[in-house]
Amino acid sequence: MTDAERRLWSHLSARKIAGVRFNRQFPIGQFICDFASRGAKLVIEVDGGHHALAEHEDAERTRFLESHGYRVIRFWNNDVMTNVDGVVAEIDRVLADMPSPNPSRRREGS
Numbered sequence: 001m002t003d004a005e006r007r008l009w010s011h012l013s014a015r016k017i018a019g020v021r022f023n024r025q026f027p028i029g030q031f032i033c034d035f036a037s038r039g040a041k042l043v044i045e046v047d048g049g050h051h052a053l054a055e056h057e058d059a060e061r062t063r064f065l066e067s068h069g070y071r072v073i074r075f076w077n078n079d080v081m082t083n084v085d086g087v088v089a090e091i092d093r094v095l096a097d098m099p100s101p102n103p104s105r106r107r108e109g110s
Contacts, residue, residue, distance in 0.1 A: 001024065001025075003081065004046050004048075005024070005034055007080055007081060008035070008046055008075075008080050008087065009035070011087075012044070012091075017088060017091055017095065018092055020037050020039065020040050020042075021039060022035045022036065023036055023038070026038075028064075028065055028068060029068065031061055031064065036070070040095060040098060041069050041070050042070065042073070042094065043065050043072045043073070044072075044073055044074075044075070044091065045073070045075070046074075047075070047076055047077065048076075048077045071094070071098065073090070073091070
């Protein structure tokens, strides 16, 4: 993991954000995602400067992951290193805006 990935992992591990479990270096198809929550169907990618030159490949990767039901959010390494609280707040906001994967049913007869 990169320094930025390690820094973000310290905030994602042990269900620290919204009680959601994330796995690191998680394979989905032919791709290895930096962080993924299977339950929330969310992928978090932490990108270094080389991704500025790989926009087409990143777009293809995102389309593939979305076709498997995942939402993908990306952060630059620099953002994670200089504003991890803002990154965590954005992840929390995205999770709050996502539909529940297991909506509770209304009890019959109530």
